[in-house]
Amino acid sequence: xxxxxxxxxxxxxxxxxxxxxxxxxxxxxxxxxxxxxxxxxxxxxxxxxxxxxxxxxxxxxxxxxxxxxxxxxxxxxxxxxxxxxxxxxxxxxxxxxxxxxxxxxxxxxxxxxxxxxxxxxxxxxxxxxxxxxxxxxxxxxxxxxxxxxxxxxxxxxxxxxxxxxxxxxxxxxxxxxxxxxxxxxxxxxxxxxxxxxxxxxxxxxxxxxxxxxxxxxxxxxxxxxxxxxxxxxxxxxxxxxxxxxxxxxxxxxxxxxxxxxxxxxx
Amino acid sequence: xxxxxxxxxxxxxxxxxxxxxxxxxxxxxxxxxxxxxxxxxxxxxxxxxxxxxxxxxxxxxxxxxxxxxxxxxxxxxxxxxxxxxxxxxxxxxxxxxxxxxxxxxxxxxxxxxxxxxxxxxxxxxxxxxxxxxxxxxxxxxxxxxxxxxxxxxxxxxxxxxxxxxxxxxxxxxxxxxxxxxxxxxxxxxxxxxxxxxxxxxxxxxxxxxxxxxxxxxxxxxxxxxxxxxxxxxxxxxxxxxxxxxxxxxxxxxx
Ligand SMILES: Nc1ncnc2c1ncn2[C@@H]1O[C@H](COP(=O)(O)OP(=O)(O)OP(=O)(O)O)[C@@H](O)[C@H]1O
Ligand SMILES: [Mg+2]
Numbered sequence: 001x002x003x004x005x006x007x008x009x010x011x012x013x014x015x016x017x018x019x020x021x022x023x024x025x026x027x028x029x030x031x032x033x034x035x036x037x038x039x040x041x042x043x044x045x046x047x048x049x050x051x052x053x054x055x056x057x058x059x060x061x062x063x064x065x066x067x068x069x070x071x072x073x074x075x076x077x078x079x080x081x082x083x084x085x086x087x088x089x090x091x092x093x094x095x096x097x098x099x100x101x102x103x104x105x106x107x108x109x110x111x112x113x114x115x116x117x118x119x120x121x122x123x124x125x126x127x128x129x130x131x132x133x134x135x136x137x138x139x140x141x142x143x144x145x146x147x148x149x150x151x152x153x154x155x156x157x158x159x160x161x162x163x164x165x166x167x168x169x170x171x172x173x174x175x176x177x178x179x180x181x182x183x184x185x186x187x188x189x190x191x192x193x194x195x196x197x198x199x200x201x202x203x204x205x206x207x208x209x210x211x212x213x214x215x216x217x218x219x220x221x222x223x224x225x226x227x228x229x230x231x232x233x234x235x236x237x238x239x240x241x242x243x244x245x246x247x248x249x250x251x252x253x254x255x256x257x258x259x260x261x262x263x264x265x266x
Numbered sequence: 267x268x269x270x271x272x273x274x275x276x277x278x279x280x281x282x283x284x285x286x287x288x289x290x291x292x293x294x295x296x297x298x299x300x301x302x303x304x305x306x307x308x309x310x311x312x313x314x315x316x317x318x319x320x321x322x323x324x325x326x327x328x329x330x331x332x333x334x335x336x337x338x339x340x341x342x343x344x345x346x347x348x349x350x351x352x353x354x355x356x357x358x359x360x361x362x363x364x365x366x367x368x369x370x371x372x373x374x375x376x377x378x379x380x381x382x383x384x385x386x387x388x389x390x391x392x393x394x395x396x397x398x399x400x401x402x403x404x405x406x407x408x409x410x411x412x413x414x415x416x417x418x419x420x421x422x423x424x425x426x427x428x429x430x431x432x433x434x435x436x437x438x439x440x441x442x443x444x445x446x447x448x449x450x451x452x453x454x455x456x457x458x459x460x461x462x463x464x465x466x467x468x469x470x471x472x473x474x475x476x477x478x479x480x481x482x483x484x485x486x487x488x489x490x491x492x493x494x495x496x497x498x499x500x501x502x503x504x505x506x507x508x509x510x511x512x513x514x515x516x517x518x519x520x
Binding site for chain 1: 347356359360361363366370374376408409422426
């Protein structure tokens with residue numbers, strides 16, 4: 001158990017993982033309450049486009065992923081707020097669109113399928129010290145923004161129109177929320193993987209909601225569930241040489257099932 | 267009571283949906299300190315009108331000014347407390363205690379990084395006492411009854427210390443005792459604290475002594491400056507349609 005902490009790649013994975021767990025669960029609570037869970041899936045696929053571009057062009061895939069996910073999130077919010085489109089339809093369109101683009105870039109680019117696999121499902125071996133720095137700094141800024149505007153975001157989640165009529169800048173804050181979510185998702189493709197990050201955003205919050213508490217307790221519970229899952233998941237990934245995203249999601253799912261059973265006993 | 271500057275100035279307002287005229291050439295002012303009741307049949311356009319005053323719906327044509335400014339130039343939305351129709355239809359899983367919801371009333375009054383000040387807590391507590399929801403403070407809103415939730419939403423609006431309260435049938439599902447309490451509260455907010463009130467209701471008889479003017483909205487607006495007389499008018503039933511019988515019970519509740 002303790003020997004794994006001696007490897008620097010494991011230290012990196014744990015630090016990056018915990019930061020991502022905190023970010024994903026806090027932003028996830030707002031996203032789930034807005035009935036906007038699917039945005040995490042869509043942005044994850046957009047991040048994948050960034051990863052593909054990065055790999056082909058020889059740039060840091062993480063940076064490109066952040067940029068592409070951000071652009072995609074603004075496009076989603078623009079389409080959603082400016083046209084009378086169903087937001088789930090917008091998300092579905094951009095999800096398949098992103099995936100198509102990513103697959104084409106990957107196919108044209110050729111022989112890097114192995115490293116792509118790690119971006120899909122997460123790999124503890126892939127987190128460099130540079131990545132950790134970036135995740136901590138950029139993620140820290142994103143978290144700070146969420147916390148600064150948490151009371152406004154909470155109000156908007158409860159009732160968007162009443163929030164607007166009491167002077168809250170709903171449009172700007174909606175852009176802020178999707179931007180922060182985009183950044184968080186792009187940052188997490190290394191440890192959790194783009195196909196599985198949605199689970200880490202949504203499931204801890206949904207599990208916490210089962211306990212029917214107030215806002216603070218719910219957010220803290222979600223955060224606890226996410227961090228515990230990441231710690232266990234990374235450990236399992238190390239012990240059994242499994243993709244870390246998959247083991248993390250299994251831990252989160254386990255917590256979800258327990259929460260469900262505990263709170264819905266007859 | 268002296269009335270000062272107009273809070274809302276509405277001129278030649280029209281609202282069409284797919285060529286159907288929902289609101290037809292409506293003009294009125296609402297002055298500071300007024301207590302206005304809005305009545306009208308279901309589908310008459312009361313909610314639509316209020317939503318346009320609040321910038322939630324765009325008029326097809328016409329002009330709306332609020333505190334002398336066009337809606338898009340208006341910045342002091344924190345002066346307005348709004349309780350939408352059917353406010354009680356919240357997601358029953360929403361993670362909020364009654365306290366959390368009423369605290370939301372303070373959101374736009376608080377500075378960016380600050381928590382709730384002692385003053386904020388006092389105002390919130392006072393609002394909860396006024397709406398008789400203090401003993402529900404730690405309950406999750408999703409577990410409350412419809413009428414209780416409605417009272418919580420009113421408490422949230424009161425907690426924002428508004429200069430003008432806009433209430434869209436806030437009484438739906440509220441029991442008789444609480445309703446009478448609520449009418450008394452509105453009367454006192456208006457008379458003692460000078461808060462302007464715009465109150466959409468189907469039960470105008472019981473507040474006829476409190477209100478300054480009565481607007482009847484049924485595609486067109488009819489404005490009555492002397493509500494007590496109007497209520498006995500014969501043509502009320504044509505203006506108000508099938509709900510006209512409601513206006514005869516104005517001796518109750520006082
Ligand atoms: N955005 C919209 N799209 C289509 N129809 C609309 C829209 N807004 C309002 N309407 C129509 O306008 C009419 C007026 O509706 P409104 O909700 O304002 O009535 P109301 O007077 O508040 O009725 P109630 O007493 O039932 O609350 C209705 O026929 C409604 O269908
Ligand atoms: Mg209505």
